[in-house]
Amino acid sequence: MVEKEISQAVIGRLPRYFRYLGELKDDGVERISSQELSELMHVTASQIRQDFNNFGGFGQQGYGYNVEYLYREIGKILGLDTQHSFVIIGAGNLGRALGNYLNFERRGFIFKGIFDRDPSLIGREVRGVPVQGMEALPAFLRENAIEIAVLTIPKNSAVGVVDTLVENGVKGIWNFAHVDLNVPEGVQVENVHLSDSLMKLSYNISSAQPVKSGND
Amino acid sequence: MVEKEISQAVIGRLPRYFRYLGELKDDGVERISSQELSELMHVTASQIRQDFNNFGGFGQQGYGYNVEYLYREIGKILGLDTQHSFVIIGAGNLGRALGNYLNFERRGFIFKGIFDRDPSLIGREVRGVPVQGMEALPAFLRENAIEIAVLTIPKNSAVGVVDTLVENGVKGIWNFAHVDLNVPEGVQVENVHLSDSLMKLSYNISSAQPVKSGND
Numbered sequence: 001m002v003e004k005e006i007s008q009a010v011i012g013r014l015p016r017y018f019r020y021l022g023e024l025k026d027d028g029v030e031r032i033s034s035q036e037l038s039e040l041m042h043v044t045a046s047q048i049r050q051d052f053n054n055f056g057g058f059g060q061q062g063y064g065y066n067v068e069y070l071y072r073e074i075g076k077i078l079g080l081d082t083q084h085s086f087v088i089i090g091a092g093n094l095g096r097a098l099g100n101y102l103n104f105e106r107r108g109f110i111f112k113g114i115f116d117r118d119p120s121l122i123g124r125e126v127r128g129v130p131v132q133g134m135e136a137l138p139a140f141l142r143e144n145a146i147e148i149a150v151l152t153i154p155k156n157s158a159v160g161v162v163d164t165l166v167e168n169g170v171k172g173i174w175n176f177a178h179v180d181l182n183v184p185e186g187v188q189v190e191n192v193h194l195s196d197s198l199m200k201l202s203y204n205i206s207s208a209q210p211v212k213s214g215n216d
Numbered sequence: 217m218v219e220k221e222i223s224q225a226v227i228g229r230l231p232r233y234f235r236y237l238g239e240l241k242d243d244g245v246e247r248i249s250s251q252e253l254s255e256l257m258h259v260t261a262s263q264i265r266q267d268f269n270n271f272g273g274f275g276q277q278g279y280g281y282n283v284e285y286l287y288r289e290i291g292k293i294l295g296l297d298t299q300h301s302f303v304i305i306g307a308g309n310l311g312r313a314l315g316n317y318l319n320f321e322r323r324g325f326i327f328k329g330i331f332d333r334d335p336s337l338i339g340r341e342v343r344g345v346p347v348q349g350m351e352a353l354p355a356f357l358r359e360n361a362i363e364i365a366v367l368t369i370p371k372n373s374a375v376g377v378v379d380t381l382v383e384n385g386v387k388g389i390w391n392f393a394h395v396d397l398n399v400p401e402g403v404q405v406e407n408v409h410l411s412d413s414l415m416k417l418s419y420n421i422s423s424a425q426p427v428k429s430g431n432d
Contacts (some may be wrong), residue, residue: 104411172418199234
C-alpha cells in the first residue's frame, strides 16, 4: 500500500498516535488540529505533520484532522484492519499472561495456540486454548496459517525454534527471549527485552540529580 | 558519578552491551577488541567506541577491552552494583508473571510487595509475597524504602496511583499501563507499551515486500 520506505522511528510513533486518536474518538471529539494534538501528546506540531506526510498527510490541515478518519487510516497502515493469528511458544508465567490478555484480540490479534516442551504443562488451558507439545508445532503453524509467534522461552530454546517458525510460514516474531535472533530477510522481529528496559530505568534512577534551582 | 548528560539513545544501548559482555564472560573470554564486539553485535566499531567514550572509553583499545572489567563497569553505570527494591501494583496475570520472574533478582532488583484493589486477590501469594490491598501501599513504600514501582494495572487506575507513589519516595516507575504518565521532575518513567510493540510488528509484517532479486 505504501511504496516509500518509512523509517522505524516513524513506525514506532504510529501506535501512540493511534492510541490518542482512539481516546479522542471515544470521547466524542470529531476534529482536531495538529496544534491541539501536539499539546495533548507533548510532541511538536511540525513533528506530527512530518510523520503524517509519510502517508500522504491525511489532508485537512486548515480545518484540523477528522479524528475518526485519521484513527481508521492509521489503523489500516498498522495492519489492524485484518486479523493476525498468533501462537505463543512457552507456557510459563509470561506466556500465560500474554495469552490471557484480551486487548490484543480487540486489535485483531487472535490467540490460536500455545506450546511448551514441559510435559507437566501440556493439556493445561490458557483462556480455553490447550497447551500442546513442541512436536505438534510445525503442522499447527501450517494448518492454521499462523502469522505471528510470540517467544516467551529461555534464550537458548528461542534460537533453536526460529527455523521451525520460519519454515512453516511465520512472518513475524514477537521476541521476549533475552537474545537477538537471526532471521531470514522478509521475516520481522520485534523485541521486548524486559531486563534491558528495567536496567535503563535503573540507570536513570541512579544518575538522576536533585533538581537544580535557578534559571540557567 | 557521571557528570555529563548522556543521551537516552546511548543509555538504551548499554543493557545490550552488558548482556553480550556477560555472555562472553560466562564463555571464558578475557579480552575483546571493538572490532570483534562489533561483528558479534552487528553494530559498527565506531559506534561502540563513541558510546564507550561517553563514560571515559574504558581504555585499552589497542589491546582490546578487558571483558570482566568492562562488564563490571557497565553494570556499575547501570546501577546494578546496588540493590533496588520494587513493588508491583496490580496482581493480575502480568503482575504475577513479573513477580515470578527470577532474573530480575539476579540483577539486584528485589521483589518486596504486590498490591491490588481486588479483594479476591488479597492474601494470595506470588513467590511467597502476599498480595496486599491498596490502602496498605503508602506506609509500605515508606517503611521499605521502595525505589521502583511496576504498574500492571489498567490505564485509568495507573494515573490515579502515581501521586501516592511519588509522595512516598518512589524514584522510578516501570509502566506497563497503556497510558503516558505525568510525573514530577526527578521521577523516572520507563514505559513498556506491549500493544504498541505488537502494532509495530503488525505494520512491519503488513508492509513487508517480497525480497527483490537483482543488484539495484
